[in-house]
Amino acid sequence: MLCAWTVSLMQTPNYFWNYVPLLLQILAAVGLSSFIVLASWLIGRHRPGKVKLSTYECGMVPQGDARGRFSVRFYMVAMLFILFDVEAVFMFPWAVIYRKLPGITGSRFFGFWEMLVYIGFVLVGYFYIWKKGILEWSKDQADL
Amino acid sequence: MTVPIVWYLVLSAALFSIGVCGFLIKRNIITIFMSIELMLNAVNLAFVTFANHWHQVSGQIFVFFVMVVAAAEAAVGLAIIISLFRSRNTLNVDQIDLMKL
Amino acid sequence: MNEPMTPSMIAFSPALRILPEILMTLTGVLVMLVEAVLKPRTSRKPLGIVAILGTLAAIAASVYQLFLPAGTAFFGTVQSDAFSVFFHLVIGCIVLVTLLISLDYFEGHTSFVGEYYALILFGATGMMLMTCSVELLMVFISLEISSISTYILAGYRKRSATSPEASIKYFLLGSFATAFFLYGIALCFGATGSTNLYEIAKGVADGASPLLLTVAFGMMLIGLGFKVSLAPFHVWTPDVYEGAPAPVVGLMSTAPKAAAFAVLLRIAYGAFGTAIHIWMPLVWIMAVLSMTIGNLGALTQRNVKRMLAYSSIAHAGYLLVAFTALAPMGIAAASFYTAAYAAMNVGAFGIISYLSGYNEARTSLSDFAGIARRHPVAAAAFAVFLISLIGIPFTAGFFGKFYVFTAAINSGNAWLAVLGLLNSGVAAFYYLRLLAQMYMVPVEPPREADTAHARPAFILAMAILVLAVFALGIFPGRILDLARAGAATFSGPANAASQTVPVALLRR
Numbered sequence: 143m144l145c146a147w148t149v150s151l152m153q154t155p156n157y158f159w160n161y162v163p164l165l166l167q168i169l170a171a172v173g174l175s176s177f178i179v180l181a182s183w184l185i186g187r188h189r190p191g192k193v194k195l196s197t198y199e200c201g202m203v204p205q206g207d208a209r210g211r212f213s214v215r216f217y218m219v220a221m222l223f224i225l226f227d228v229e230a231v232f233m234f235p236w237a238v239i240y241r242k243l244p245g246i247t248g249s250r251f252f253g254f255w256e257m258l259v260y261i262g263f264v265l266v267g268y269f270y271i272w273k274k275g276i277l278e279w280s281k282d283q284a285d286l
Numbered sequence: 287m288t289v290p291i292v293w294y295l296v297l298s299a300a301l302f303s304i305g306v307c308g309f310l311i312k313r314n315i316i317t318i319f320m321s322i323e324l325m326l327n328a329v330n331l332a333f334v335t336f337a338n339h340w341h342q343v344s345g346q347i348f349v350f351f352v353m354v355v356a357a358a359e360a361a362v363g364l365a366i367i368i369s370l371f372r373s374r375n376t377l378n379v380d381q382i383d384l385m386k387l
Numbered sequence: 388m389n390e391p392m393t394p395s396m397i398a399f400s401p402a403l404r405i406l407p408e409i410l411m412t413l414t415g416v417l418v419m420l421v422e423a424v425l426k427p428r429t430s431r432k433p434l435g436i437v438a439i440l441g442t443l444a445a446i447a448a449s450v451y452q453l454f455l456p457a458g459t460a461f462f463g464t465v466q467s468d469a470f471s472v473f474f475h476l477v478i479g480c481i482v483l484v485t486l487l488i489s490l491d492y493f494e495g496h497t498s499f500v501g502e503y504y505a506l507i508l509f510g511a512t513g514m515m516l517m518t519c520s521v522e523l524l525m526v527f528i529s530l531e532i533s534s535i536s537t538y539i540l541a542g543y544r545k546r547s548a549t550s551p552e553a554s555i556k557y558f559l560l561g562s563f564a565t566a567f568f569l570y571g572i573a574l575c576f577g578a579t580g581s582t583n584l585y586e587i588a589k590g591v592a593d594g595a596s597p598l599l600l601t602v603a604f605g606m607m608l609i610g611l612g613f614k615v616s617l618a619p620f621h622v623w624t625p626d627v628y629e630g631a632p633a634p635v636v637g638l639m640s641t642a643p644k645a646a647a648f649a650v651l652l653r654i655a656y657g658a659f660g661t662a663i664h665i666w667m668p669l670v671w672i673m674a675v676l677s678m679t680i681g682n683l684g685a686l687t688q689r690n691v692k693r694m695l696a697y698s699s700i701a702h703a704g705y706l707l708v709a710f711t712a713l714a715p716m717g718i719a720a721a722s723f724y725t726a727a728y729a730a731m732n733v734g735a736f737g738i739i740s741y742l743s744g745y746n747e748a749r750t751s752l753s754d755f756a757g758i759a760r761r762h763p764v765a766a767a768a769f770a771v772f773l774i775s776l777i778g779i780p781f782t783a784g785f786f787g788k789f790y791v792f793t794a795a796i797n798s799g800n801a802w803l804a805v806l807g808l809l810n811s812g813v814a815a816f817y818y819l820r821l822l823a824q825m826y827m828v829p830v831e832p833p834r835e836a837d838t839a840h841a842r843p844a845f846i847l848a849m850a851i852l853v854l855a856v857f858a859l860g861i862f863p864g865r866i867l868d869l870a871r872a873g874a875a876t877f878s879g880p881a882n883a884a885s886q887t888v889p890v891a892l893l894r895r
Contacts, residue, residue, distance in 0.1 A: 157289070214368060221361045228357040231350060266416050273423035295577075302570060309563055318559055325566035332573040340580040345573075348524055348582065352569065355531045359565075362535050363558050366542055370551040382552050384630075 218276050229264050233257070294335040301328035315367055315377045319360075326356050404460035404467045405519070406452065407445040407475050408512050414441025415508030422501025431500035435490045438504040442483045442511070449475035449515075457876060463583055464522040470722070470873030471519035474649045477726045478518070478642045480855075481733055482511040485638040487848035488737045492634055492745060503543060507638065510536030514646035521657070523572045523582040526650055530568070533646060534561050534614070537639045541631040544745070553630025560613060560623040568610025574603035575658075587658040601665050607654060608669055614647040617707065618676040621700045625684070628696035629750075633743065636692065637736030640699045641729040648706060648725055656714055656877050670710045674803060677704025678810040685817045689751050694817060695735060698776060701814060702728050705791055708803050712794035718874035720794040723867055727775075727787035727859050734772040734852035738765055741845060752821060756828035765841070766825050768849050773818045775856045778811050783859035790867075 236257055239246070243253030271277060301324060308321030330349045337345025371377055402409065418434050418441075425431070449472050457468035486507065493500045513532025520526045538561060542554025576582050578599040579590025591600060609620060616624040628636045655666055681701025688694040706728070709721035742758065742765060743749035759766040775782035788811065792804040859866060 217364065217368060221364065224357055225361055228354050231354060235347070235350070263416075266420065270419055270423045298573075302566075305566070309559075315555065315559070319562075322559070322562045322566055325563075326569065329566060329569040329573050332570065333576065336573065336577040336580075339577070342580060344524075344582060345576055348527075348572075348576070351524060351528060355528065358535060359531070359562055362538055363562065366538065366551060366554045366558050369542060369545045370555050373545075373548055373551050382555070384549055384552055 215279060222271060222276065226264070226268070232260065291335055291339050294331060298328045298331040298335065301325075301331065313379050315370070315379060315382075318379070319363055319367070323356060323360070326352055401460035403452070403455060404458075404465055405516070406448040407479070408515050410441060410445045410448055411508050411512040411515065414438060414444070415505045415512065417441075418501055418508065419505040422505065425501065427498070431493070431504075432490060434501045434504050435486060438508055439483065439486045439490075441508060442479060442486060445511075445515070446476060446479040446483065449479060459521060463585075464525045465516070465519045466521045467519055468873070468876040469869060470649070470652075470718075470876045473722055473869050473873040474518035474645055474725070475515050476869075477645050477729055478511060478514045480851075481638060481642040481645070481729050482507060484733055484737070484848045484851055485634055485642075487844045487851075488637065488733075488740060489634045490844040491842040492632075492740060494745070496745060499543070503540070506536045506540055510540070510638075511642065514642050517646040518649040520650070521584045521653065523575065523584070523587075527565075527569065527572060530614070530647070530650070531565065533643050534565065537635075537643060540635045541627055541639065543632050543635060547630075547747075549630035550632070553627045556623050557627040557631075564610045564613030564620070566610075567606050567613070571603045571606030571608075571610060574599050574606065578603060584653060584658045588660060591659055592661040597662075597665070600659075600662065604654075604659055604662075604666050605669060608651070608666065608673075611647050611651050611654075612673060615644045615651075615703050616696075616700050617673050617703050618680040618700060619673075621677065621680065624700055625688075625693045625696040628699070629690055629692045632745075633692070633736050633740030633747070636695075637733040637740070640696075640736065641725075641732050644699075644703065645725040645729060648721060651710075652718055652721060652877075655710060656718055660714065660877070667711060670707055671800075671803065674704050674707035674711065675806055677701065677707060678807060679704075682810050682813045682817075686813065688817075689753075691739060691750065691752060691755060691821065692736075694752075694821070695732070695739075698814065698817070699732060701810060702732070702776075704810075705788060705807055708795050708800070708807050709791040711800045711803055712791075712798040714877060715871070715874040716794045716797060718877060719867070719870040720790045722870040722873055723859075723863070724787040724791050726866060726870075727783035727856075730783050730852055730855040730859060731772045731775040734849065734856065735769065735776065737845070737848060737852065738769040738772065741765060741841065752824055755821065755824045758825045765849075768853055769825065770822055771853050771856055773822055775860070777815045777818045781857065781860045783856045783863075786860050786863050 236253070240253060244250045247253055305321045305323075305325030305328060308324065309318055312318050312321060330352055333345040333348045333352070337343065337348075367377065370382070374382060376382070414437065418438055421437075422431070422434060425434075452467045452472050452475070453469065455467060457466070459466040486504065489503065489507075493503070510533045513529045513534075513536065516529035517526060517533065520529055538554060538558040541557045542551050544550040572582060575587055578596045579587045581587060581590070612620040613623075628640065631639070655670070659666055678701050681697050681699070681704055685694050685697035685701065688697060702724075706721055706724045709717050709724060711717065712720060739749075742755070742762065749755060758769075771782070775784035778784040778788045788807070792807055795801070795804040795807070
């Protein structure tokens with residue numbers, strides 16, 4: 143019955159009704175999860191202990207404040223990951239239309255060489271960070 | 287039946303305005319930087335909307351470039367923020383005032 | 388647009404359209420790679436020389452482009468014409484002189500010097516690319532290449548307290564401006580369905596949604612206004628110029644501005660050429676504000692770099708006056724003014740970098756007392772640049788202003804010219820105050836920091852700049868002809884006229 147009601151709503155002109163299934167989905171998700179949490183809280187017994195209340199850290203004993211300062215190397219690695227990750231973004235559209243490229247550019251290998259030049263520049267960057275010692279975590283040779 | 291184009295543009299303008307307000311009001315440099323990123327994403331939304339409106343891919347291509355440039359900017363910006371934090375031990379813009387009238 | 392259609396042209400032509408940029412990039416990559424394999428304590432001077440050679444090659448390549456017929460390449464994204472060549476030459480010369488000044492600036496500071504040269508070259512690539520882009524996507528990317536390089540360069544002395552602060556301010560406000568510029572592009576794309584300047588021009592001429600276009604132009608003007616430090620978007624300028632190393636300030640107060648003004652000219656006259664009523668009032672207001680705020684701000688400054696920062700705001704205002712003139716004359720005047728301003732401003736900051744050294748020993752006005760007695764030649768060169776900044780006859784500054792204000796008067800903007808002249812009068816006061824400090828105030832007892840001695844590269848750079856200031860002031864003919872030829876490329880998208888003009892120019 144509910145389903146038929148939704149279908150009839152979706153056929154009405156206000157396009158907001160398109161989102162009614164989404165709303166129902168959200169309501170169901172929120173309702174079910176809060177029901178489970180509430181039920182276990184109401185039914186279960188509460189016996190808090192020191193171990194139970196401590197932060198769980200993958201089986202290791204938690205230590206220190208999470209807001210302490212980290213080595214800047216974490217930042218370097220994260221940033222380099224983002225840069226090389228994002229650089230790959232251009233290869234996807236290129237790969238998708240690679241077969242059509244000769245028709246678009248009017249030259250058989252133009253698209254191929256362009257990508258080679260691009261990858262060449264990425265490799266130059268890779269060579270640079272490698273030689274600068276950023277990738278060697280333990281050797282403290284890079285002047286950060 | 288689709289969402290009218292104006293709504294996307296209003297959303298984009300609202301996001302952009304929130305970014306501008308955040309840039310002007312917030313005092314922490316990281317938050318200010320996040321406001322700028324929000325502005326860039328508002329622009330991306332506008333580009334995709336217009337690309338859909340004109341049935342042109344060029345708007346979506348533009349978004350690719352904006353994202354990549356934003357990543358490059360983030361790398362450089364966070365590096366500058368780290369070097370600033372090392373010399374000052376603060377990220378509050380009100381305390382970064384060695385050079386003022 | 389005017390894609391060459393014969394197969395042989397396609398095979399060889401596109402790369403030639405961006406030959407200077409290719410040379411700059413390859414040199415930058417070479418410098419970066421060699422820096423990575425060099426031992427930490429070795430001198431980086433050879434890298435500087437490589438960078439200088441690469442810049443010379445790029446300048447030669449720009450001159451070579453004059454002989455190519457004007458036209459677009461790479462699917463209508465870049466266009467090499469007399470206009471782009473003019474700005475290529477201005478930027479190339481600025482970079483050349485900056486590299487010469489920097490060659491001995493890093494005495495005893497070997498870490499990251501190679502990156503310094505590489506970043507200057509990459510930044511210059513971006514700036515050059517900006518001047519020849521006719522596609523807003525290209526403009527955006529090249530703007531970011533040049534901006535990101537200069538953000539890093541501004542924070543180059545990272546052990547000092549002021550340099551990271553200058554860098555972060557430049558970075559935050561620069562990115563803020565970029566977002567505005569991008570939003571402008573998005574709206575432009577929305578109004579006309581294209582990001583190509585010629586397509587946008589067509590859309591504007593056809594009267595595509597004027598409201599959207601007005602907002603779009605306003606947004607782009609805000610973005611570029613930040614980059615060229617036009618009032619009311621100038622607040623970052625004094626802080627950044629004070630904190631950044633002096634040779635870098637010389638570069639970033641001229642070259643990126645020249646490039647951004649070139650973009651602004653292409654957008655205002657090229658894309659929005661048929662909708663002058665949209666942008667004329669905005670430009671008018673910004674010109675008046677920049678001139679006035681710049682000059683009044685400079686009056687109160689005690690720090691010489693801050694004073695020159697405010698003066699650069701004022702000069703951006705004078706330059707904007709040229710925008711209000713009618714198309715060919717206004718473009719030529721604005722182009723010429725960027726060249727004149729570049730020569731004198733790079734020179735002024737070059738002298739400051741020489742006198743105060745890597746540690747910025749001299750900053751305030753009183754530190755320059757009696758310089759004329761101790762460093763007579765440097766003081767004389769500084770005097771030449773300051774006199775040119777005032778706009779006294781027989782210098783580049785005079786002719787630049789003369790040309791700009793004449794253009795404004797001819798197009799019925801006499802009031803703007805009057806305001807500009809009044810401002811120049813105010814400006815004379817603070818430049819003369821610095822001159823008086825150098826020449827009239829007696830010498831203080833010599834200080835330890837005063838060990839500056841000129842090296843050949845620096846002397847060569849200053850000689851080039853002093854000559855340029857006088858040459859632009861006394862024999863501006865050839866540069867002016869090139870600027871006019873550049874302006875002529877705006878008259879029609881087919882550029883039929885500009886195909887012959889530049890070559891005739893060289894034969895003269």
